[in-house]
Amino acid sequence: MPSFLAEEIEEYLRLHAKAKPNARIFPTMTKHLLHHEMTRGAKAAGLKRIRIHDLRHSHATMLVEMGMSVPSIAARLGHSGETVTHRYLLLLPGSEAAIASKLDTMMGRRAHG
Numbered sequence: 001m002p003s004f005l006a007e008e009i010e011e012y013l014r015l016h017a018k019a020k021p022n023a024r025i026f027p028t029m030t031k032h033l034l035h036h037e038m039t040r041g042a043k044a045a046g047l048k049r050i051r052i053h054d055l056r057h058s059h060a061t062m063l064v065e066m067g068m069s070v071p072s073i074a075a076r077l078g079h080s081g082e083t084v085t086h087r088y089l090l091l092l093p094g095s096e097a098a099i100a101s102k103l104d105t106m107m108g109r110r111a112h113g
Helices: 003-015 031-045 054-065 070-077 095-106
Strands: none
Touching (some): 070 095
16 A cells, blocks of 8 residues: 555544544445545536546556556456466566555655564
């Protein structure tokens, strides 16, 4: 996880300290509410509404643009099925940290080591 996101979650948890150790981070967030907020936000921004799942595709595309390897992206997204070509590529150690670091750089933050 990139450090900018970890910092945001830590701040959220500080403000909402009622959470129990195994509780959901966003207990009131339902699929319906998220769908509603995506629609509202798109309308307010004058953009076409996208599906929540489209954010996953956008993230993968952004990682490709950042130069991340296909196996790293597939692992990050939890994909198990690969083409024959990709079956023989190895996920390099530290690729998750590299993704987090690049996301930090994109957000103008310095990665924590």
